[in-house]
Amino acid sequence: MNKIEIKKELEKAVDSVITDLDNLSKEEFYLQKNGKWSAAQNMAHLTLGAKVFRKALRAPKLALIFKFGINLKAQRNTEWIEETYGTSEFPAVTGFEPRMHENSSLEFEKEQFLKVHAELIQLLDNWTEWQLNTLRLPQLILGKLSIREMCLFFIFHIKHHQKAIRKSIDKV
Template sequence: MNKQAIKTLLETSFTEFSAFTDTLSDHRFVVSPEGKWSAGQQMDHLIRSAKPVNTALGMPKLFLRFFGRSVGRSRSYDQIRDTYRAVLTKGGVATRPYIPPVTEAEERVPLAQQFLLQKDKMVVLLDKWTEEELDRYQVPHPLLGKLTVREVLYFTAYHNRHHLVTLQQREELNQPWASQLERTIF
């Protein structure tokens, strides 16, 4: 994918997640069945995940040399997706800095604004990179190891999609929300 395609992919992944969470009641935004992360916590997690990507995109490239240079071509979006899924299947979980606290209803609007702000930053910062630089520089990922900048952008888009699908599936459980909440409480 070229830069423009990556921008579109990122825009879509952030916008679709945001649009879906906008459809949830405050109750569904902050409460989750069976001890899973709520929609608010998942949004917070995605914000926490996007911030270091934006930090890396905004750094002078000289500093990124600290992480080494990529020796090959970047993997494709599908390869990054499949690698991430494999890590999750083997028990990979979010590391401490990316684990969100409990979310309250009054945090909903600020979280939504911060989420879209991270998207806007990412798209603007991406403009400062050439196609070649996206494949040359790499950054560390807590579960996937070193990724090229292009790969970390693919990961970010897929990561948003992964959490969106999780929330969408939760809503398709064909159980009234009250029943799910009751199981959580009792």
């Protein structure tokens, strides 16, 4: 998937989540079922992850190379990401647990989610196709990924949590 396709898929995934939240009541948004995260907690988790990735995309590229090295492997695809993520064991604490803001509301969480993801998508304009393949970042479950693979992970991750949101609001 090239950069333009990645940006479109990220936008589509973000828009789809927001659409699922339209006409949702406050009670539905914060309701936890069977010990699973609420829609609000899923949104906060996705926003937190995007903030961290956004920070990395803003970092000097040379600093990323020194800190995380370069990718010399062939690019892995979405199928690899889905399969590896689906069969991985997760640590009890990841640091990406939802952190609900004191001003949390459906509108606030949607606004934060949209803002952070829009900035992340825009930052991809500063990256060449070569840089997307060559520079890399650590991902807690999947190990070191190229920036392109990290983008594919974010598309997958948004869709993964969208399924959880739909279950929490009975849209499945």
